[in-house]
Amino acid sequence: MLSDDHGSWGYTSSTGLGFTRNDVVEAHFAACAPYYRQALDEAGIEAGWHVLDAGCGSGSFLPLLADRVGAAGRVSAIDLAEENAARAAERTRDGSFAPPVDVRQGDVLDLPYKDGTFDAVWCANTTxxxxxxxxxxxLREFRRVVRPGGVIAVKDLDASLxxxxxxxxxxxxxxxFRAAARAPGYARQLLRARDLYRRLAEAGLQGVRQRTVVMEHYAPMAPAVRxxxxxxxxxxxxxxxDAGLAGDWQAFLDPDGAANPLRDPFGYISEGNVIAVGTAPMPTGTL
Structure with missing residues (x-):
């Protein structure tokens, strides 16, 4: 999981993975919240379901998941970074969550849940x-822990946009990204999101569908976006x-600099948001 290049991306959590520190994760969610809500809508999660947030980060999606399953449902969550799991658990203790919420530290590659535990698995910005x-x-772990006919929804960003x-x-x-992705590592994986539909099918999921949305932000940008x-x-x-790539990178080096393009009266930034959804197969012979 940990490629050698994560240190150069910065904002690492205790896992050593780039852009997983909880303040940066929360800043990204705040910047893109309307798009993230739309992506969650695509998953089709229903009231009364038991849902797993696999790779929950610091728990930004937990209130949205709790709203969807309601008081009759349940939410479980897991994250590799111990401090992120602790922050996510802390969010659930203010009495505002209708359903019970259980948060654990753990690995999506070896989920600590029994087969068929969940009605749905939601995985955002983790793959x-x-x-x-x-x-x-x-993906095979998600399929294992979801019931037959249950939903698996994977959302991630597409850096090509x-x-x-x-x-x-x-x-x-x-x-x-073209240059950085020539070698295996984080950059290449940030360009893989639009292959998710194929990956879900290869994991044995059925009825796979996918949607890609351009998340656009333009001036005047909200403080969280900027x-x-x-x-x-x-x-x-x-x-x-550092790599000696040609281009006018100097203006971007100072996030608060007056010459930064994002602070221009016509500043603009975009990235892709991909949501792929499939269902776990029913047992052979089931109508």
């Missing part, structure tokens, strides 16, 4: 940290500069 073999293993304006070169970020994308672009710009 980007798995190599191809691990991704298949995780990242672009910023105004810049002299509209392919600045595209060229970075904060997250300013930090994210700065890390990419630093990597590009």
């Amino acid at each position: 980007q940290y798995l190599d191809d073999d691990e991704l298949l293993r995780a 990242i672009t910023a304006r105004p810049t002299a070169d509209p392919f600045l970020f595209t060229d970075f 904060r997250f994308y300013g930090l994210a672009c700065a890390r990419i710009a630093q990597q590009a500069t």
Whole structure:
């Protein structure tokens, strides 16, 4: 799971994985919350269900999942980073959750639940940290712990749709990811989201469907949007500069700089949001 390049991406949690520190995870959720709610709508989670949030981070999706299953449902959650799992558990203690919520520290590659425990598994912004073999293993774990006919919904970002304006070169970020993805690692996995439909089918799921949405943010940008994308672009710009990639990266290095394109009166940033959904097969002979 841990490729050698995560340190260069920064904002690591105790797992050593880039962009998993809880403050950055929460900033991303705050910046993209309307798009994330739309993606969750695609999953078709129903009232009364028991749902697993696999790779829950610091728990930003937990209130939304709790609202969907209601008082008659249940929510479980798991995350690899101990501090993220602890923060997610803390969210559930304020008395605002209608259903019971159980949060654990653990690994999506070896889920500590019995077969057929859940009606649905929701996995958001987590598969980007798995190599191809691990991704298949995780999807098979999701299939194992969900009941026959249950739902598995995987959401992740598509970095091929990242672009910023105004810049002299509209392919600045595209060229970075093209170069960085030549070797196995995090950049390559950030470009894999639109293959999720195929990965779900390879894991034995049925009725697989997928939708990709461009998440767009333009001036005047909300503080949460400017904060997250300013930090994210700065890390990419630093990597590009260190690698000697051509392009006008200097303006992105300072998230708060007046020359940063995201602070321009016509500033713009986008990325892709992919949601793939499938169902666990029914036993042979079941009508």
